[in-house]
Amino acid sequence: xxxxxxxxxxxxxxxxxxxxxxxxxxxxxxxxxxxxxxxxxxxxxxxxxxxxxxxxxxxxxxxxxxxxxxxxxxxxxxxxxxxxxxxxxxxxxxxxxxxxxxxxxxxxxxxxxxxxxxxxxxxxxxxxxxxxxxxxxxxxxxxxxxxxxxxxxxxxxxxxxxxxxxxxxxxxxxxxxxxxxxxxxxxxxxxxxxxxxxxxxxxxxxxxxxxxxxxxxxxxxxxxxxxxxxxxxxxxxxxxxxxxxxxxxxxxxxxxxxxxxxxxxxxxxxxxxxxxxxxxxxxxxxxxxxxxxxxxxxxxxxxxxxxxxxxxxxxxxxxxxx
Amino acid sequence: xxxxxxxxxxxxxxxxxxxxxxxxxxxxxxxxxxxxxxxxxxxxxxxxxxxxxxxxxxxxxxxxxxxxxxxxxxxxxxxxxxxxxxxxxxxxxxxxxxxxxxxxxxxxxxxxxxxxxxxxxxxxxxxxxxxxxxxxxxxxxxxxxxxxxxxxxxxxxxxxxxxxxxxxxxxxxxxxxxxxxxxxxxxxxxxxxxxxxxxxxxxxxxxxxxxxxxxxxxxxxxxxxxxxxxxxxxxxxxxxxxxxxxxxxxxxxxxxxxxxxxxxxxxxxxxxxxxxxxxxxxxx
Numbered sequence: 145x146x147x148x149x150x151x152x153x154x155x156x157x158x159x160x161x162x163x164x165x166x167x168x169x170x171x172x173x174x175x176x177x178x179x180x181x182x183x184x185x186x187x188x189x190x191x192x193x194x195x196x197x198x199x200x201x202x203x204x205x206x207x208x209x210x211x212x213x214x215x216x217x218x219x220x221x222x223x224x225x226x227x228x229x230x231x232x233x234x235x236x237x238x239x240x241x242x243x244x245x246x247x248x249x250x251x252x253x254x255x256x257x258x259x260x261x262x263x264x265x266x267x268x269x270x271x272x273x274x275x276x277x278x279x280x281x282x283x284x285x286x287x288x289x290x291x292x293x294x295x296x297x298x299x300x301x302x303x304x305x306x307x308x309x310x311x312x313x314x315x316x317x318x319x320x321x322x323x324x325x326x327x328x329x330x331x332x333x334x335x336x337x338x339x340x341x342x343x344x345x346x347x348x349x350x351x352x353x354x355x356x357x358x359x360x361x362x363x364x365x366x367x368x369x370x371x372x373x374x375x376x377x378x379x380x381x382x383x384x385x386x387x388x389x390x391x392x393x394x395x396x397x398x399x400x401x402x403x404x405x406x407x408x409x410x411x412x413x414x415x416x417x418x419x420x421x422x423x424x425x426x427x428x429x430x431x432x433x434x435x436x437x438x439x440x441x442x443x444x445x446x447x448x449x450x451x452x453x454x455x456x457x458x459x460x461x462x463x464x465x466x
Numbered sequence: 467x468x469x470x471x472x473x474x475x476x477x478x479x480x481x482x483x484x485x486x487x488x489x490x491x492x493x494x495x496x497x498x499x500x501x502x503x504x505x506x507x508x509x510x511x512x513x514x515x516x517x518x519x520x521x522x523x524x525x526x527x528x529x530x531x532x533x534x535x536x537x538x539x540x541x542x543x544x545x546x547x548x549x550x551x552x553x554x555x556x557x558x559x560x561x562x563x564x565x566x567x568x569x570x571x572x573x574x575x576x577x578x579x580x581x582x583x584x585x586x587x588x589x590x591x592x593x594x595x596x597x598x599x600x601x602x603x604x605x606x607x608x609x610x611x612x613x614x615x616x617x618x619x620x621x622x623x624x625x626x627x628x629x630x631x632x633x634x635x636x637x638x639x640x641x642x643x644x645x646x647x648x649x650x651x652x653x654x655x656x657x658x659x660x661x662x663x664x665x666x667x668x669x670x671x672x673x674x675x676x677x678x679x680x681x682x683x684x685x686x687x688x689x690x691x692x693x694x695x696x697x698x699x700x701x702x703x704x705x706x707x708x709x710x711x712x713x714x715x716x717x718x719x720x721x722x723x724x725x726x727x728x729x730x731x732x733x734x735x736x737x738x739x740x741x742x743x744x745x746x747x748x749x750x
Contacts (some may be wrong), residue, residue, distance in 0.1 A: 192585035421736025451530035466724035
């Protein structure tokens with residue numbers, strides 16, 4: 145293989161990228177020579193803002209910014225919901241909040257143990273960080289492994305990030321900050337402890353990982369039957385805006401139905417495949433119905449779910465013979 | 467992936483054509499693994515080796531659980547195959563298994579531990595002595611071989627070692643019957659401090675018939691096979707078989723024995739995903 149040829153090819157690829165980008169590469173990350181998430185809050189309801197993330201996987205390009213973190217500006221201070229995948233994200237988030245309001249951060253809520261919800265906690269170490277007991281226990285048990293895996297997946301974006309546990313235990317209740325009444329809704333299914341937050345004053349529901357919208361749901365800690373019950377609980381709520389942690393924000397519950405459809409198909413398909421004698425490796429290749437093509441990272445996330453769900457289904461299905 | 471493999475196979479063929487003086491075994495590795503030359507000499511010593519996309523290796527591009535990565539090797543496109551192996555190049559124990567399919571189809575699937583991102587290969591030896599090799603790259607967070615088995619967390623694990631779950635499906639159009647089995651066993655590599663190697667070494671499937679018990683297939687199963695080993699095989703039980711007998715042994719002399727009943731009347735053959743692309747799904 146000719147090295148000069150390869151070098152020429154690589155160079156022309158860079159040149160092409162430069163031309164397509166419309167000239168000198170702009171944007172903080174390249175211009176400053178350092179990484180930045182370039183977080184910009186979107187106002188979605190009175191006093192309520194979201195930092196919308198990508199619907200992809202954790203990559204070195206997105207630095208793990210695949211979530212919709214949010215904050216509510218109340219007369220009693222700022223309520224932060226999720227702190228993102230890294231210390232850098234948490235710090236940038238806090239700086240971006242500062243540009244919207246000078247009010248102090250009053251409290252942080254963390255919805256579950258997955259990495260993009262809490263690895264930015266260091267930036268909020270001076271305020272109470274609240275989570276369900278099951279979430280705190282999960283981070284205690286798996287937090288180091290989760291953080292290590294994020295270093296592997298997104299690299300330098302994680303610099304300086306350390307596991308920082310939530311400091312306050314919360315349960316199901318309604319708490320009042322200024323004139324915002326936040327209903328804390330503890331559930332389990334997506335993970336063993338899922339915290340949803342409904343702002344009764346604005347009708348905005350932060351679902352955490354319970355609802356995904358146009359993004360394939362993730363299942364590393366899921367119990368599908370319980371997750372379906374969580375979705376029923378969401379359906380029973382009176383809301384005006386649904387903010388999933390992953391995917392699009394919508395004024396309706398279409399994505400509750402979408403998440404339910406996916407989970408029902410996934411579970412049913414894997415059970416049928418086990419009953420029909422397929423091996424797990426074969427199940428990785430099963431066709432996925434056309435209607436799910438709207439879900440981002442579909443095949444990759446489906447394959448992860450096979451890894452999460454298949455062994456238990458198989459163990460329950462194969463008959464004992466000795 | 468299929469296209470990429472074919473492409474790499476083609477590139478390999480061109481290299482051979484350009485250097486006719488070299489033996490086939492000097493083909494450069496399409497997966498560019500640093501261990502390939504050593505592993506080739508170790509496991510295929512002196513035998514001709516060709517990279518051949520006719521051997522279909524299926525494994526996920528990224529291992530979600532490094533202690534149980536699904537892997538299948540399908541050499542049915544080669545016709546009759548004498549022996550198959552699976553190798554994970556960068557494992558502390560690269561050799562995963564040897565499969566002696568007998569008259570079974572040259573297909574085997576299991577789950578394996580991988581210690582780090584690695585090439586994972588399947589190879590099949592045809593009657594002419596040539597090894598046909600293919601493979602895929604599996605990315606991984608690592609640690610699968612040096613993680614303690616979850617079994618030991620259960621106090622009564624020792625009471626359950628050797629328990630077998632298994633099911634045989636009726637033969638389908640291709641004349642092969644899917645056999646799936648799961649054996650309860652820590653299958654420990656010996657790499658965890660203070661825990662000696664303890665894994666299933668041999669498995670054999672015989673048919674129980676009025677005239678004797680012919681062997682249908684044999685597996686030499688090694689350290690990288692996951693805890694609670696799972697296997698899928700495509701066997702050809704004789705028409706007068708009344709049951710299949712699974713016999714095996716672990717490296718500490720523990721016996722494994724189970725009688726697998728024939729499928730009940732009216733049972734459907736296992737689902738076949740061939741030909742590829744056949745529309746199939748449930749719940750629509």
